[in-house]
Amino acid sequence: MSPPNDLPPSVAAQLQGSSRESSQEKDVRSELSSRDQSASSSDSSRTSIKGGAAAAEPDVEKAGSLAKVQTARSQNGTPLQQTETRQDGSEYPKGVKLTLISVALCLSVFLTALDNSIIATAIPAITKQFHSLNDVGWYGSAYLLTTAALQLLFGKFYTFLSIKWVYMTAIFIFELGSLICGVAQNSVTLIIGRAVAGLGSAGLFSGALLILAHSVPLATRPLYTGLIGGVYGIASVAGPLLGGVFTDKVTWRWCFYINLPVGAVTLVVIGFFFPDPVQKKPAKETFSERLMRFDPIGTLIFIPAIVSLLLALQWGGTTYPWNNGRIIGLFVVFGVLLLVFLFVQWRQQEKATVPPRIFRKRTVLAGSFFAFTVGSAFFLFVYYIPIWFQAVQGVSAVNSGIRNLPMLLSVVVASLVAGGLITTFGYYTPFMIFGTVVGSIGAGLLTTWKPDISTGVWIGYQILFGIGIGAGLQQPLIAVQTVLDIEDVPIGTSVIAFMQTLGGALFVSVGNNVFNNKLISELAHRVPSLNPADVVRAGSTNIRGAFPADVVPAIILSYNNALTLAFIVATALIAVSIFGAGFMEWKSVKGKKIEAGFA
Numbered sequence: 001m002s003p004p005n006d007l008p009p010s011v012a013a014q015l016q017g018s019s020r021e022s023s024q025e026k027d028v029r030s031e032l033s034s035r036d037q038s039a040s041s042s043d044s045s046r047t048s049i050k051g052g053a054a055a056a057e058p059d060v061e062k063a064g065s066l067a068k069v070q071t072a073r074s075q076n077g078t079p080l081q082q083t084e085t086r087q088d089g090s091e092y093p094k095g096v097k098l099t100l101i102s103v104a105l106c107l108s109v110f111l112t113a114l115d116n117s118i119i120a121t122a123i124p125a126i127t128k129q130f131h132s133l134n135d136v137g138w139y140g141s142a143y144l145l146t147t148a149a150l151q152l153l154f155g156k157f158y159t160f161l162s163i164k165w166v167y168m169t170a171i172f173i174f175e176l177g178s179l180i181c182g183v184a185q186n187s188v189t190l191i192i193g194r195a196v197a198g199l200g201s202a203g204l205f206s207g208a209l210l211i212l213a214h215s216v217p218l219a220t221r222p223l224y225t226g227l228i229g230g231v232y233g234i235a236s237v238a239g240p241l242l243g244g245v246f247t248d249k250v251t252w253r254w255c256f257y258i259n260l261p262v263g264a265v266t267l268v269v270i271g272f273f274f275p276d277p278v279q280k281k282p283a284k285e286t287f288s289e290r291l292m293r294f295d296p297i298g299t300l301i302f303i304p305a306i307v308s309l310l311l312a313l314q315w316g317g318t319t320y321p322w323n324n325g326r327i328i329g330l331f332v333v334f335g336v337l338l339l340v341f342l343f344v345q346w347r348q349q350e351k352a353t354v355p356p357r358i359f360r361k362r363t364v365l366a367g368s369f370f371a372f373t374v375g376s377a378f379f380l381f382v383y384y385i386p387i388w389f390q391a392v393q394g395v396s397a398v399n400s401g402i403r404n405l406p407m408l409l410s411v412v413v414a415s416l417v418a419g420g421l422i423t424t425f426g427y428y429t430p431f432m433i434f435g436t437v438v439g440s441i442g443a444g445l446l447t448t449w450k451p452d453i454s455t456g457v458w459i460g461y462q463i464l465f466g467i468g469i470g471a472g473l474q475q476p477l478i479a480v481q482t483v484l485d486i487e488d489v490p491i492g493t494s495v496i497a498f499m500q501t502l503g504g505a506l507f508v509s510v511g512n513n514v515f516n517n518k519l520i521s522e523l524a525h526r527v528p529s530l531n532p533a534d535v536v537r538a539g540s541t542n543i544r545g546a547f548p549a550d551v552v553p554a555i556i557l558s559y560n561n562a563l564t565l566a567f568i569v570a571t572a573l574i575a576v577s578i579f580g581a582g583f584m585e586w587k588s589v590k591g592k593k594i595e596a597g598f599a
Contacts, residue, residue: 090275093215097273101215102224104269105208106231108171111259112204113232115143115178115197116504117239117382121397122252129252132187141314142191146198148310148501149303152353154203155494156294158210159487164276167207171267174200178259193256205232206497210490211270213481214277218589222428222478226419229474233411233466236382241401248398295353298344302353305337306502313509317516358491363483363585367476370432370580371496372503373573377443378469379504380511380570381407384563385446385462391540391559392451407462407469414470426588428475428482432581435472436574442468443571447564451556468574472581473500482587507573511566518565522558527551 093101119126119139126132126139157166177197184190208228216224246254312330316322345352358364385407389400418431442465449458480492516536523532530547535555538546543555 090278092217093273093275098215100269100273101211102227104266104273105212106228107262108204108266109208109228110231110235111174111262112201113235114239114242115201115259116379117236118243118246118255119194119239120383120386121240121243121401122247122255125247125252126187126190130187130190135187135191138191139194141310142194143198143201144501144505145307145310146195147201148498148505149306150199150202151206151498151501152302152491152494153294153299154206155491156353157203158207158490158494160293162276163207163210163214163490164270164274166203167211168267168271170200170203170207171263171270172200173197174204175260175263175267176200178256178263181256182253182260197256197259206490206494209477209481209493209497211274213486213489213493215274218482219426220423221481222422222589223416223419225474225478226415226417226422229419230412230415230470233415233470233473234408236378237404237408237411238401240386241398241404244397244401292351295344295348295351298341298348298353301337301341301344305334305341308334308337310505310509313506316509317513354491354495355488358484358488359495361483362583363479363587364492364495366580366583366585367479367496368499368580370436370472370577370584371476372499373577373580374436374439374469374473374503375500376503376507377439377570377574377577378473379508380566380573381443381446381465383508384511384515384566384570387540388449388560388563391543391563392449392556394544397541403458404462406459407466410463410466411470411473414467415474416470418471418475422475422478422589426590427586428478428589429581429584429586432472432475432584433578435468435470435475436577436581437468439465439468439472440571440575440578442466443567443574447567447571449560449564449567451553451560472577476580478589479584479587482589483585503573507569511569514569515562515566519558519562522561523555526554526558530555 092098123139127135154166154170174197177193177195177200180193180196181190182193184193209225212221212224212228242258243252243255246252246258308330312327312334315330316324316327320327345354346356349355349357359368382404385404386397386400389395389403390397393403395403414435418435422428422431442461442463445461446465449461476496477493480496481489484492519536520532523530523535527535530551535543535547535558540559543559544552547555
């Protein structure tokens with residue numbers, strides 16, 4: 001790429017003569033010579049720029065997807081100066097402004113992840129107040145359905161509309177949904193609020209990463225992505241704990257009210273401090289041409305496809321048997337609509353929700369598979385480990401959240417350490433491989449839990465699994481930002497975020513069916529005098545008070561065996577994620593590439 005004609009003074013640097021020039025300096029000199037013969041001299045170690053000052057004009061590279069201006073090196077090989085700018089030519093935010101933006105993004109990601117799990121421990125209080133036991137499944141699935149269905153569409157919004165205003169709109173919608181939930185006077189209103197909050201949530205996680213991409217240079221971005229990943233891990237694991245505290249100490253409504261002040265802070269900071277990137281002015285278009293940019297046909301096919309799949313998994317084996325006509329019909333509808341959606345994407349090409357050329361990229365394919373499998377495993381353990389502590393060890397919902405802290409802390413620490421090391425060394429693929437190997441070992445050890453397990457063992461196994469998750473979970477997001485042009489980053493990021501969400505949604509439902517079927521089988525075998533349905537209705541926290549003492553150990557063992565079978569599902573998922581890690585390209589955020597992997 002040709003260097004700019006006029007360089008800012010901060011880029012030019014003195015370069016003393018040297019008989020050993022780097023290949024980069026030679027390339028710079030050669031290109032300068034071809035553009036301005038008067039700038040050459042007989043001394044090949046000097047380049048004259050404006051008034052005879054000895055300086056080397058920088059080589060302009062494209063590091064990943066953002067323009068990077070790098071100066072020549074001095075005699076000892078040390079970079080004289082490095083200036084990095086956004087694609088629109090403006091400087092990245094720095095100092096206090098960057099700090100405020102980073103904190104605001106962490107807060108929004110915290111709220112997004114928190115809403116996935118905080119309601120779990122509040123559900124008993126909600127159903128008691130609204131007399132709505134039959135609606136329990138909808139409190140979680142309404143949020144999940146709208147989030148998963150619209151994540152890819154938000155990728156289009158971020159591509160063609162103002163990043164700042166799309167993100168702020170998503171926050172506003174999320175806040176509105178939280179307010180509706182907080183003031184709800186009946187179950188239907190609460191479900192509507194959860195669905196509205198999910199609409200906003202669909203654009204928050206990918207939007208935060210996209211704003212980060214326009215706030216921090218690619219070479220240092222992994223550290224900030226690691227911070228966001230750590231916050232996501234904290235919120236995912238701490239959700240049930242906070243939900244229990246709010247429900248016990250104040251009211252379940254604070255599970256939603258907490259979003260309002262925190263979201264308001266994010267709105268103000270992003271609105272005032274994030275400089276919206278200057279976008280290319282499109283050619284004059286009619287309204288219909290502009291509308292077609294957002295692939296309305298593909299969206300109208302994709303949304304009911306995802307809703308059908310999630311409803312089938314939500315209802316199958318619980319509300320209806322798996323062989324029920326409704327469940328079979330939902331799966332058939334999903335399959336047909338998915339095929340139609342893929343055909344539409346192929347026909348639409350660049351106008352598709354996900355242009356085929358993006359999904360054909362090796363890193364995007366491998367990263368999507370990795371995000372799907374590792375995200376599924378993580379959410380399975382986040383969901384079922386607290387239940388294990390409540391059912392098998394007999395602790396309260398709050399204490400089960402406290403006992404989940406070893407995994408939380410290790411995820412956070414590993415995420416930050418991995419981000420710092422990637423910033424230093426450049427390569428993210430080794431951390432994905434490390435994460436899947438260590439995470440698989442930790443997950444396998446978690447499947448060995450027994451009712452009489454020692455404290456040190458359940459702490460240690462959680463830490464090992466958390467290290468693996470923290471090291472690998474966020475790296476596909478860095479990978480797509482490294483290999484894609486900045487114009488494609490919104491869609492690539494949305495694809496990875498969608499795969500994580502979809503994986504969690506699918507396999508929490510799969511895990512629930514595995515757990516329930518195994519529990520009923522175990523109870524029928526170990527305590528034939530009891531009706532398994534009565535044990536299930538009693539709940540995991542009421543075992544010791546609802547049944548005679550002589551059958552309690554058998555019930556606890558049945559719960560243990562059923563839960564560890566769900567753990568095995570999670571272990572299998574993180575184990576196969578090695579294929580995603582192995583097929584990743586070895587690219588560096590610093591601009592280098594090594595061909596490696598399984599292919």
